[in-house]
Amino acid sequence: MLDSTLSRRTLLASAAGLAVTPLWAQPGYPAKPIRIVIGYAPGGSVDMVGRVIADIIAKHLDATVVVENQSGAAGVVAAQRVVSSKADGYTLLAGSSNEMAGTKSVNMAQKYDPSKDLTPIGLVALAPNMWVAGAHVPVKNLDEFVALVKKNPGKYSYGSPGIGSTPHFSAELIKKLAGLEITHVPYRGAAPMTTDLGGGNVDFAIISPLAAAPFLQNGRIKALGVTTANRLPSFKDVPALGENPALKGYSLAGWFAFAAPKDLPPEILAKLQTALRAGLSDPAIRQRIEASGAIPAKGDESLQQLIRTDMDKYADLAAFAKIVE
Structure with missing residues (x-):
């Protein structure tokens, strides 16, 4: 009788242990490699x-991180992939203002709404641009x-790295x-546009200061103004x-940010945000x-807003x- 009682207790204890063990043994996040998807080719500013x-993320979460470049449609292909992924913190987007704000207004084929279908993790940096003129202008x-353009409506042209890109919107403003x-x-990218600008085939352009620097140094283009609110x-x-009276109030900079699919669990979001803030400091x-x-973010800006x-x-x-x- 005693052996039988002990056996039943042992079985019950074992069963209870089996019921509890999976919950107790579940590893914390991250428990496997994290994929960060970038919607542009290697070597560009978004990729950098x-x-x-x-x-x-690798350093501050002690994680294995895999970077995957998946270019197409000004970052939309990569963003759509992340939006369609499971919200478990293992597929994340390193993106820009193009696919996270701008393209929704111009790409009728875009299925996701950045304001609803992404969980914003944090702003990483502002991407200032520069309004420049070719040396021939x-x-x-x-x-x-x-004064020149007002006197000659429709005579002059400007280049951008693509329809619906932040530089395109910046020039339209x-x-x-x-x-x-x-x-x-x-143009299909900044490189051919900058080459044409330097060669006199287009008159003005919006380009990044980094891309503009060598052309400014050799005198092939002239810097007229920056798109940020301040110098x-x-x-x-x-x-x-x-600063110019005709452009009073002008401010339109691009930006780089970090996001996840919507409905990311709060505890995972908190870990990612803490890691990002630590890195940016x-x-x-x-x-x-x-x-x-780019200009590094301070870490306290509201990406959602x-x-x-x-x-x-x-x-x-x-x-x-x-x-x-």
Whole structure:
């Protein structure tokens, strides 16, 4: 009788142990490699910042991180992949203002809504751009630029790295505020556009300061203004576009950010945000971001609010420019 009782107790204890063990033994996040998807080819600014994010997460979460470049449709292909993934923290997006705000206004084939279908983890950096003129254009500053184009509506052209890109919207905002007529020439990327600008085949362009630097040094282009609200420390002699009376209030910078599919569990979101903030406070990390031509975020900005605000800005500009793909 005693043996029988002990046997039943042992079986019950074993059963209870089996019921509890799987819950107790579940590993914490992350328990397997994290994939960070980047919607652009290797070597560009989004890729450079995305790899900084990957290094931050690998270090501060002691995780194995795999970076995957999946270019297409100005980042939309990669973003759609992340949006469609399981919200478990193992497929994440290192993206830009293009696919996380701008493209929704111009790409009718885009199935996701960035403001609803992503869990914002954090803003990583601002991506300032520069309004430049080719050396052949007879202007030295913003006043001369506005006067020249107003006097010659439709005569001059500007290049952008693609329809619906942040530089495209940035240039359309110049046209809208100053009441200018300039023909848009879209390119498949910044490299061919910059080459044409330097060669005199297009008159103006919006490009990153990093891409502009060598052309400014050899005199093939001229810097007229930056798209940020304030001047850039590395280009103190170049005014912010908004300093000009015809462009008062101008401010439209691109940005880089980190996001996950919607409904990411709060505990996983908290871990990722803590890791990102820790990384952005590291001077070495901030230096790497600056080397890509971007301005590191402070870590306390609301990415969710930025997405919504910029989506409204881009929608307004898309309507103004009649941009639809």
